[in-house]
Amino acid sequence: MNSTLKSIINRGLLGALLFATTLTINAQDLSNNLKIWGGLSFSYKASDNVTLKLGQLFAYNASPSSYSFSQTKLGVSYKIKRRTYVEAGYVRGLFNDTNSLRAQGATSGWFNKLAVDRVYANFSYKHDIVKRLSLKHKFEFQYFFPDLDKYKTRAIYSARLGYNVRRSSFSPYIEGQVYNYGGGIISGGFKRFRFKTGFSFKPIKDSSMKTSFYYLAQNEYNTDQLADNDYAVVGFSLSFKLN
Numbered sequence: 001m002n003s004t005l006k007s008i009i010n011r012g013l014l015g016a017l018l019f020a021t022t023l024t025i026n027a028q029d030l031s032n033n034l035k036i037w038g039g040l041s042f043s044y045k046a047s048d049n050v051t052l053k054l055g056q057l058f059a060y061n062a063s064p065s066s067y068s069f070s071q072t073k074l075g076v077s078y079k080i081k082r083r084t085y086v087e088a089g090y091v092r093g094l095f096n097d098t099n100s101l102r103a104q105g106a107t108s109g110w111f112n113k114l115a116v117d118r119v120y121a122n123f124s125y126k127h128d129i130v131k132r133l134s135l136k137h138k139f140e141f142q143y144f145f146p147d148l149d150k151y152k153t154r155a156i157y158s159a160r161l162g163y164n165v166r167r168s169s170f171s172p173y174i175e176g177q178v179y180n181y182g183g184g185i186i187s188g189g190f191k192r193f194r195f196k197t198g199f200s201f202k203p204i205k206d207s208s209m210k211t212s213f214y215y216l217a218q219n220e221y222n223t224d225q226l227a228d229n230d231y232a233v234v235g236f237s238l239s240f241k242l243n
Contacts, residue, residue: 034062037216037235043077044242051077053089062234070094070113075120083126091118091142105146118144129161136160150191150226152183169202169210186224194218198235208241 041055053075059068075089094113095101101114109115122140129135142154162173179192198214216233 031061031068032229032231035068035231035233036060036062037233037237039235039237041073041237041239042242043239049079051079053077053087059233067096069096085124086122087124088121089119091120093117104148107146116144116146116148118142132164132166134162134164136162148184150184150186150223151181151188153181155180155182169205170199171201172199173197186226187222189222191222192218192220208243210239212237212239 037057037059039055039057041053043054044052046052053073055071055073055075057071057073059070060066061068071091071093073089073091075087077085077087079085092109093116094109094111095106095116097112097114101116106114106116120140120142122138124136124138126134126136136159138156138158138160140156140158142156144152144154156177156179158175158177160173160175162171164171175194175196177192177194177196178190179194180189181191182188194216196214196216198212200210200212202209203211213236214233216235218232219230220228
């Protein structure tokens with residue numbers, strides 16, 4: 001791919017990110033119905049071991065069509081060795097203005113939304129099971145502010161089984177995640193499970209852009225007097241490496 005085409009793709013994706021940010025104006029409470037998620041992420045390799053990351057996620061209710069939430073993520077990843085990484089960062093979530101979130105201390109954010117912030121740190125390791133079939137483990141700890149009723153902290157373990165199709169960028173995968181809640185008004189412990197399946201590929205050969213399509217199902221349980229939050233997601237994402 002020549003430098004002119006790379007520059008056009010760079011500017012186009014950045015423009016799409018800025019345009020998508022303006023779409024967070026419509027509002028409705030977070031609900032349990034089918035959602036459509038769209039994401040954009042950019043990474044910049046600052047050195048052989050350090051990578052800077054920016055990600056943006058938008059969630060919409062499918063029926064009726066309405067805004068659900070959005071999430072902006074800033075992170076720094078460090079490669080310990082091949083396929084082994086640690087990462088830390090900050091996430092700001094924007095939710096619809098509700099009395100419940102205000103009572104929990106959510107602050108006013110952009111576009112007349114309420115903001116819930118968190119910091120995180122994770123460790124990930126990927127290894128081969130057989131040729132072209134790999135398993136990636138990730139352990140993540142999240143600390144929220146303000147304190148939310150369901151949790152102040154979350155510990156998450158995820159396992160992703162991926163397959164790289166020979167002579168192709170096409171890679172299907174399945175992933176499971178378990179969430180452990182802590183610090184809320186409910187009892188702590190394992191409270192959420194997510195199942196995700198999808199595939200990723202490079203729509204432009206020899207480019208650093210990758211596209212992913214996926215389906216996600218969330219099941220929350222044992223949240224005491226608070227309602228469980230269960231929903232399904234059809235999603236897509238674009239990721240791009242800037243070197």
